[in-house]
Amino acid sequence: MDAFSTLNGLVAPLDRSNVDTDAIIPKQFLKSIKRTGFGPNLFDEWRYLDYGEIGTDCSKRPLNPDFVLNQKRYQGAQILLARENFGCGSSREHAPWALLDYGFRAVIAPSYADIFANNCFKNGILPIVLSAEAVVTLFAEVATAPGYQLNIDLEKQQVTTPAGVVFDFAVDAFRKKCLLQGLDDISLTLAHVEEIKAFEVRRKIDEPWLFGP
């Protein structure tokens, strides 16, 4: 996983609440057995006018001119501004894989679905929670200022607007550490191998039926 410390990036606004994982990456793309290559199919049903399948060359497909990510001013965006309950629905990690592959490194929203937020952290994407009012302010500013960028500082837990207004955000200390250092969860857990083994021994005594005949 790539580490995340600071980001100065272009912001793209997605003005809908309850954006679900089926919208982020439709199920036909879940047939892939790889982790990469989902970027061109991010928001596929909103982004293109035709129906996309795995392996179709997306550069030849008709774009939906009304979809926000297709607007010229948002090309190259690295920060997605979203509404409440972003990422609800399934546990598919293909959703953060698609966001990452497209180029997003951070999402800002008033709230997320639990599993989605968790999956983001595990893939080097920072899901920032700001208050509903702050998000409303940011949507208004993005709309009026082409080229609108935000500065995100994970160490300080701050989002700074071009005018210098600072929004603090909370982030789980463990997740923060992992993101800052690009740490792999499995290696961290395997540092506790002896504890897991000892626990398992106790468990076999307490609930032996869980360990087969």
Added chain:
Amino acid sequence: MSAQTLYDKLWDRHLVRCDDDGTCLLYIDRHLVHEVTSPQAFEGLRLAGRLPWRSGANIAVPDHNVPTTDRTIGISDPLSRIQVETLDANCEEYGITEFAMNDIRQGIVHIIGPEQGVTLPGMTIVCGDSHTSTHGALGTLAFGIGTSEVEHALATQCIIQKKARNMLVSVDGQVGPGITAKDITLAIIGKIGTAGGTGYVIEYGGDAIQALSMEGRMTVCNMSIEAGARAGMIAVDDKTIDYVEGRPYAPGGALWGQAKADWQSLHSDPDAYYDRVVHLDAATIQPQVTWGTSPEMVVAVDGSVPDPEEESDPVKREGMQAALAYMGLAAKTPITEIYPDTIFIGSCTNARIEDLRAAAVVVKGHKLAANIKRAMVVPGSGLVKKQAEAEGLDTIFKAAGFEWREPGCSMCLGMNDDRLSPKERCASTSNRNFEGRQGPGGRTHLVSPAMAAAAAITGHFVDVRTLEV
């Protein structure tokens, strides 16, 4: 020790270690694996040169991507085939038990777990699928995980988690005749919203929940994720223990007695503390039908599609307008004047034997209404299918004009060939009515099996209780 909720008890039993900031390692008793969210996890394991911690804790089944038509010819879609073959190969390589596609025990992962006794009370269960919450009906702590966590669970038999908050949803009193578990769960979501349970583990309680069969309880726990909660659970009682007894993977002999005694304690203490408590009056619950593109967009069958103009919150209003446009519905349309094209009876929410029986009772002796273009029954597992056939349910459905399929996720998410066409309207017993969920442009109305059956024979949504069956 102070009073504990069921969640507190399950959490404590599985805690390997905890850091000061509350980041904990939770031991996982059972890991369920399917073909869609696991290939990248096995690949990661292989690349890191790791092995599964305990192969015997894993059980795999292909379900999302399998065809529901004749399988003796294999899978024709090459991508689906690769995914299923990848699962077969990974299970073979790592010594993981798999109910392969043509095994009679194959079925939707959340249906076969309880059916096989692979799901046991008191367990922690994870699966790379959000509807893992289903297993909470047996007094387990069960939740969906992403693919990185699938790899983590395989490699370490643990999951990194912080404890969620406790929420009690109490459905008080008894539901009226003809009201099903699906109506209860949709009514709960209608009340608390799709983010209502975010950050919580929900325990369902109250007389109406206790009165449900085990299968009904699974339907309720299944949709916890649609209420925003990562897990839902119900206390163990005699019904739970009777359900588990004698199942292939359930303990037998002396261990059975020991297990049973242990499981009796799997309920919340009388004065346990919940961070949030929600009460529903069971008697007021009517048959439910969703009208929009989120499960919280739900009303009783005698109601109408709401009018966005009457919504004061602008974000919500826009959401409603977008949903109505997508669904091709006008505000204030009575629910009984909505005409589906397609009927889908299936999914991990409602494809167990009781669901099929409930639908068959309504369908028996009738034909599909003239406007219904297609109707499918997709049993939740090979064993559910076999049981239904033994009871003659397949004959009832086929006589009415339904297709009788092989088990799998099917049109619940349309990863195989079973999908809606743009604008096709479906009465579905599944759990998600998101845009494009059942096929691009498809329009989904979530209902109970009995309500889907009623719509099939009348051609529109109708209160199943008013039909003469």
